[in-house]
Structures are given as C-alpha cells and as structure tokens.
Amino acid sequence: MSQSDPSNIPSSTDNIHIHLAISQDQDRKSTSSTMTVPPETTPVPPSVFTPGTSPRTDEPKPTPTSTAIPIPIPPTAKPAPENEGNSTKPLALPRLRFHVEDLTHTGSAVFLSSVQAPAVLTTSIESIHKHLYDISLSSPTTTTTISSHPPKPRVITLFLRDIPGVAYTTSSDLDPAHKEIHFSLSYIASIASSRQAHEITGVLLHELVHCYQWAAQGSAPGGLIEGIADWVRLRCDLAPPTWKQDNVPEKWDVGYSGTAYFLDYLERRFGDGTVLRVNEKLGKEKTYKEKAFWTELVGRPVEQLFEDYKETLPKKGEDEGKK
Numbered sequence: 001m002s003q004s005d006p007s008n009i010p011s012s013t014d015n016i017h018i019h020l021a022i023s024q025d026q027d028r029k030s031t032s033s034t035m036t037v038p039p040e041t042t043p044v045p046p047s048v049f050t051p052g053t054s055p056r057t058d059e060p061k062p063t064p065t066s067t068a069i070p071i072p073i074p075p076t077a078k079p080a081p082e083n084e085g086n087s088t089k090p091l092a093l094p095r096l097r098f099h100v101e102d103l104t105h106t107g108s109a110v111f112l113s114s115v116q117a118p119a120v121l122t123t124s125i126e127s128i129h130k131h132l133y134d135i136s137l138s139s140p141t142t143t144t145t146i147s148s149h150p151p152k153p154r155v156i157t158l159f160l161r162d163i164p165g166v167a168y169t170t171s172s173d174l175d176p177a178h179k180e181i182h183f184s185l186s187y188i189a190s191i192a193s194s195r196q197a198h199e200i201t202g203v204l205l206h207e208l209v210h211c212y213q214w215a216a217q218g219s220a221p222g223g224l225i226e227g228i229a230d231w232v233r234l235r236c237d238l239a240p241p242t243w244k245q246d247n248v249p250e251k252w253d254v255g256y257s258g259t260a261y262f263l264d265y266l267e268r269r270f271g272d273g274t275v276l277r278v279n280e281k282l283g284k285e286k287t288y289k290e291k292a293f294w295t296e297l298v299g300r301p302v303e304q305l306f307e308d309y310k311e312t313l314p315k316k317g318e319d320e321g322k323k
C-alpha cells in the first residue's frame with residue numbers, strides 16, 4: 001500500500017486505503033537451507049487475502065498473520081544456487097501487463113502523459129533488486145552470509161482504477177505468482193502537475209517492492225514491510241516533499257516514511273546492505289520474533305536501536321512524540 005502525499009489530496013476524511021496484505025504468499029519460498037524453491041514454480045493454495053482499510057495516516061495496519069504453509073517441491077523445480085549474487089545476471093522480468101479501467105478518467109490521461117509505464121516498471125524492478133538483493137553493493141562485512149533470492153512473480157499487472165486511497169498490491173485469486181498493483185485514478189488525477197511523474201513513479205516503486213520483498217511468511221510487522229517499501233523509494237530519490245525525517249515517529253515500526261528513515265539510519269550505522277540483510281532474514285524466518293531477529297542481525301534489540309536513532313534527530317521544543 002502506498003501512503004498518500006497529503007498535499008495531493010483535496011480534503012477528505014474518508015480516503016480509504018485498502019491495505020496491502022501480500023506478504024503471506026510472498027513467503028511461499030521455504031526458509032530451509034536445503035530447500036530453496038523458486039517461488040514461481042511453487043503451487044501454494046490461494047492465500048486468504050483480507051483487504052483491510054487503513055486511514056491515510058502514518059498508522060499502517062498490521063500485516064495479517066499467516067499460517068506457515070508447507071511447500072511441496074515440484075518435480076521440475078531446481079534448487080536456487082546459494083551465495084550467489086544476482087548483480088551480474090541479466091534481470092529476468094516478469095510479464096508486465098497494463099490495464100486501464102477507464103480511459104476517459106482524468107487520471108488516465110495524467111498517467112499516460114506523465115510516465116512511460118514499461119520504462120518505469122522495468123527501472124523500478126531493477127532498483128529493487130539493486131537495493132534489496134544486490135550483494136555487490138553491500139559493505140564487505142555484510143556480504144559473507146547473504147544468500148537471498150527474490151520472489152519471482154510470473155506476471156505483474158498494473159491496474160489503473162477508480163478506487164479509494166492511493167494504491168495497493170495483492171495477488172491474483174487464482175495464482176499467487178501473479179501480482180496485481182491497483183493504482184487509484186482519482187489519486188493520480190489529484191497530484192499536483194509539477195509532481196505527477198515523480199509521484200507516480202514513487203508510488204509504483206513502493207508497490208513493486210511489495211512484489212519482491214520477503215515478510216517472514218506474513219509474520220513481519222506491517223510497519224516494517226511498508227517501511228522497507230518506502231526506504232527503497234527514499235534511496236531512489238523518489239521521496240515526496242511531505243516526508244520529513246524530523247517528524248519523530250512514536251514507534252520504530254510506525255511504517256512508511258517514519259520507518260524508512262529509521263531503516264536508513266541503520267543502513268548508515270551498520271553499513272551498506274543492512275536493509276538488504278533485513279529483507280534477507282525476512283526471507284528465511286518462518287516467524288518473526290522481534291528480539292531475536294534484530295539481535296541476530298545487528299547485535300541489539302530494535303527498541304534500543306530506535307532510542308539511539310531518536311538521539312540523532314533534532315530536538316524539538318515540544319515533548320510530544322518523543323516519548
């Protein structure tokens with residue numbers, strides 16, 4: 001799900017986000033070190049996808065918890081090679097499809113005149129692989145254990161539809177390897193003209209991250225999942241002007257830009273590839289256990305890291321939000 005840029009929304013107290021909840025079927029890859037199954041070849045029962053609603057605030061809905069699904073190994077599945085970066089391989093793109101529900105909608109005209117969809121989607125997918133899977137960009141201290149392989153959606157279909165909120169990503173009912181990104185035509189129509197290409201590209205990048213990130217079989221905090229998506233957006237210089245790092249979040253997993261800036265702090269503190277390793281670990285863990293997760297990853301509990309992070313932010317006159 002993408003968080004809207006408030007400057008782009010006319011008024012509204014009732015803009016509703018249909019919350020992203022793709023993580024459970026993203027995690028269909030086994031976490032066993034001896035069974036690495038290319039996700040696209042793995043039949044998984046259709047996930048119970050529960051589109052929730054979330055307000056257009058900084059409060060993401062928690063990611064629905066999913067049950068671990070035993071993954072059968074199809075006969076033709078070949079184990080993915082371990083400890084092999086994908087930076088030198090040509091990136092295999094899924095089939096990219098584009099569906100405009102209403103060509104007469106102003107948002108359709110804005111979209112079609114602002115961006116070249118094939119280029120934006122392709123570049124975004126490349127950026128996601130670079131930031132979340134390209135071990136060559138990791139610092140030397142973080143490359144030794146990396147054996148992360150992205151989910152491989154077979155098809156990604158971008159729908160431009162007149163829906164509430166901004167955008168969300170889900171899986172096809174019939175095929176979990178078929179991802180669907182639904183992007184609101186009304187939201188697109190509301191973007192200030194000077195920001196249309198930047199904002200559309202940023203939202204698409206955020207949603208595409210959801211097609212390629214891991215989520216500990218759906219057990220990772222929704223705020224972390226949304227934070228990683230916005231961290232990639234941040235790293236790609238696609239942050240909207242409304243994002244402010246100085247807005248101290250109440251919790252580390254508040255999600256979206258609040259968590260994205262925290263993750264960026266971790267990336268700078270522990271070295272390039274730290275967020276990549278967060279995602280990698282989310283690909284290995286069947287169940288997200290917060291204390292163990294972060295302690296194993298960077299040697300400290302996340303709450304302590306968050307306190308350290310807040311110390312780096314400018315102090316504000318008001319004590320609110322600094323709890």
Ligand SMILES: [Zn+2]
Nearest residue numbers: 001002020226
């Ligand atoms: Zn999202």
